């Protein structure tokens with residue numbers, strides 16, 4: 001490779017790391033440090049093969065799942081940023097040896113679940129109809145959002161500086177800093193936002209030939225747009241951010257108590273429990289049926 005070739009390669013690598021803003025400083029040390037950061041990011045992304053058709057990609061709290069069906073790939077949640085989700089997209093395409101990604105389903109409209117929607121430019125985005133309004137409200141004051149994310153990046157930076165080199169805490173802080181840094185780059189352009197284009201108010205079934213996706217609106221709870229996604233053929237339930245380990249419900253505020261809808265959704269889950277083997281949460285934790293049952297009980301007791 002000649003000098004120009006090497007430079008082009010370096011610059012392209014920097015571009016792919018999404019550290020576009022920081023690339024203002026162009027001395028070679030800086031460039032090299034970004035490339036090594038990008039390599040470090042790659043090495044910290046984990047891929048969990050749930051079954052022959054399903055993978056779960058994780059990077060800290062980013063959790064993106066992909067299901068390979070006869071009629072194309074379905075992605076569940078899109079992570080916090082376009083920069084990182086571009087990496088997840090490549091992993092999905094390599095894993096299934098296909099670029100035919102048909103739908104992205106957002107479990108709810110929080111930025112850490114829809115931030116990477118835009119990366120899947122040929123796919124339709126599916127989500128609850130309330131999500132669109134939620135996204136508008138979240139971005140009403142962009143400056144405020146940018147300041148908030150900047151502060152988070154600074155906090156993780158400081159945390160890293162206070163941790164021992166190569167300690168788990170430092171790696172955790174690095175992952176979080178990277179997630180929010182990429183989100184910050186997106187927020188500064190704001191072009192990244194992509195609303196769901198296929199929405200529903202109550203329930204929706206997506207027929208992908210060999211695999212069905214059954215979705216139901218849970219009712220206002222963790223957000224205004226929480227849905228559950230059940231895949232009977234694969235015995236999987238995606239639970240979004242509705243509950244934590246041991247079934248502890250995530251109710252953001254009392255205004256969100258949507259009890260009639262909750263009880264209806266719990267009945268819907270209970271009917272399916274005999275055929276559920278894997279429960280994947282919005283941040284990639286795998287829950288047990290016990291966690292799900294206690295969540296149902298907690299909701300019914302409300």
Ligand SMILES: [Zn+2]
Nearest residue numbers: 108110222241
């Ligand atoms: Zn959430």
